[in-house]
Amino acid sequence: xxxxxxxxxxxxxxxxxxxxxxxxxxxxxxxxxxxxxxxxxxxxxxxxxxxxxxxxxxxxxxxxxxxxxxxxxxxxxxxxxxxxxxxxxxxxxxxxxxxxxxxxxxxxxxxxxxxxxxxxxxxxxxx
Amino acid sequence: xxxxxxxxxxxxxxxxxxxxxxxxxxxxxxxxxxxxxxxxxxxxxxxxxxxxxxxxxxxxxxxxxxxxxxxxxxxxxxxxxxxxxxxxxxxxxxxxxxxxxxxxxxxxxxxxxxxxxxxxxxxxxxx
DNA sequence: TTTAACGTTGACGTTAACGTAAACCCGAAT
DNA sequence: ATTCGGGTTTACGTTAACGTCAACGTTAAA
Numbered sequence: 001x002x003x004x005x006x007x008x009x010x011x012x013x014x015x016x017x018x019x020x021x022x023x024x025x026x027x028x029x030x031x032x033x034x035x036x037x038x039x040x041x042x043x044x045x046x047x048x049x050x051x052x053x054x055x056x057x058x059x060x061x062x063x064x065x066x067x068x069x070x071x072x073x074x075x076x077x078x079x080x081x082x083x084x085x086x087x088x089x090x091x092x093x094x095x096x097x098x099x100x101x102x103x104x105x106x107x108x109x110x111x112x113x114x115x116x117x118x119x120x121x122x123x124x125x126x127x
Numbered sequence: 128x129x130x131x132x133x134x135x136x137x138x139x140x141x142x143x144x145x146x147x148x149x150x151x152x153x154x155x156x157x158x159x160x161x162x163x164x165x166x167x168x169x170x171x172x173x174x175x176x177x178x179x180x181x182x183x184x185x186x187x188x189x190x191x192x193x194x195x196x197x198x199x200x201x202x203x204x205x206x207x208x209x210x211x212x213x214x215x216x217x218x219x220x221x222x223x224x225x226x227x228x229x230x231x232x233x234x235x236x237x238x239x240x241x242x243x244x245x246x247x248x249x250x251x252x253x254x
Numbered sequence: 255t256t257t258a259a260c261g262t263t264g265a266c267g268t269t270a271a272c273g274t275a276a277a278c279c280c281g282a283a284t
Numbered sequence: 285a286t287t288c289g290g291g292t293t294t295a296c297g298t299t300a301a302c303g304t305c306a307a308c309g310t311t312a313a314a
Contacts, residue, residue, distance in 0.1 A: 012260070022261085027302060041262055041309080061233055066301075090241060097234055100227065106188055107224055114217060139290075149291085154272060168279080168292055193271075 009045040018057060028056060033070050062096060136172040141180060155183060160197050189223060 015022045028034050029043075033056055036043040045053075052073050059069035075089045142149045155161050156170075160183055163170040172180075179200050186196035202216045 010260085021303080023304085024302065026262090031301090043261085058233060058237065062230055062237070086245060090245070093234070093237060093241060097238075100230055100234060103189055103227055104231075106185060107220070107227065110185065110189070110220060111224075114220060118213060118217070137291085148273080150274085151272065153292090158271090170291085 007047060009050060011043050011045070014045055014050060014053060018053060020057075025053070028053070028066070031066050031070065033066060033073060063099075064096070068092065134174060136177060138170050138172070141172055141177060145180060145184060147184075152180070155180070155193070158193050158197065160193060160200060190226075191223070195219065 009017075011022045011025055014020075014025060025034070029036070034045075034049055034052055036045045036049050038044065055073055056066070056069045059066075059072060064072070072089060072092070075086065136144075138149045138152055141147075141152060152161070156163070161172075161176055161179055163172045163176050165171065182200055183193070183196045186193075186199060191199070199216060199219070202213065
């Protein structure tokens with residue numbers, strides 16, 4: 001048998017690992033994104049919780065709001081196998097990808113303008 | 128001669144054209160992004176002002192903050208010809224482009240995961 | 255036993271980018 | 285004379301995503 005991978009985490013374990021504050025993690029719970037098990041008062045996070053957190057943070061990097069990330073996480077959930085939810089998820093992702101493409105196009109446009117500006121600038125500087 | 132292109136705009140002219148509110152335009156002025164001429168109380172916008180506004184909105188789509196857009200606009204300005212400023216502008220743009228690339232990579236990663244999820248889902252549905 | 259490290263729950267503060275509303279002025283049309 | 289469609293300022297409200305205390309409990313170590 002291989003080593004059993006650690007199954008639970010404390011709040012600051014996760015905070016350290018993902019370089020966020022415990023306040024942030026509690027906030028995600030307030031927002032309905034996490035719902036860790038409790039041992040008395042204290043929060044105990046499972047591997048599943050950790051994965052959720054990972055998804056939230058990736059969502060952030062991708063420009064999703066917390067609400068959107070919550071939706072996405074719910075779709076990934078055990079209840080899953082639901083075809084309509086999966087489609088909703090896919091379309092949300094596609095939508096975001098198109099936004100990004102649009103941004104890329106605009107950036108390229110801006111680049112061209114910049115290149116021209118640079119050229120004009122250099123031209124004006126040579127005698 | 129060809130028709131002379133209109134030289135001035137009222138605040139709501141611009142609001143209509145760019146589909147934003149006049150409040151927004153005034154806010155950009157408060158933030159130091161615009162500084163239209165005045166005719167008594169009223170703001171009179173020149174073509175140059177219009178271009179600035181265009182830049183601001185493009186900046187927004189590209190994910191720049193207003194402060195960043197203000198910097199960019201200042202660099203485009205008449206005082207221009209300054210090489211250091213131009214370089215600063217270019218590096219700001221490059222930085223943003225790298226961020227976008229990063230996002231694209233993450234999106235692609237997410238796509239792969241989604242494709243797999245979809246596959247698993249479909250597999251589970253066929254008898 | 256007291257200090258330290260870690261956890262908890264409020265609850266208020268913060269920033270960006272506007273929205274909303276009140277109260278006003280002004281010129282043209284009715 | 286008043287109404288209407290613009291424009292103006294001032295000022296408070298809003299949302300998201302946390303930060304920043306304060307005040308407290310728990311366990312382990314010195």
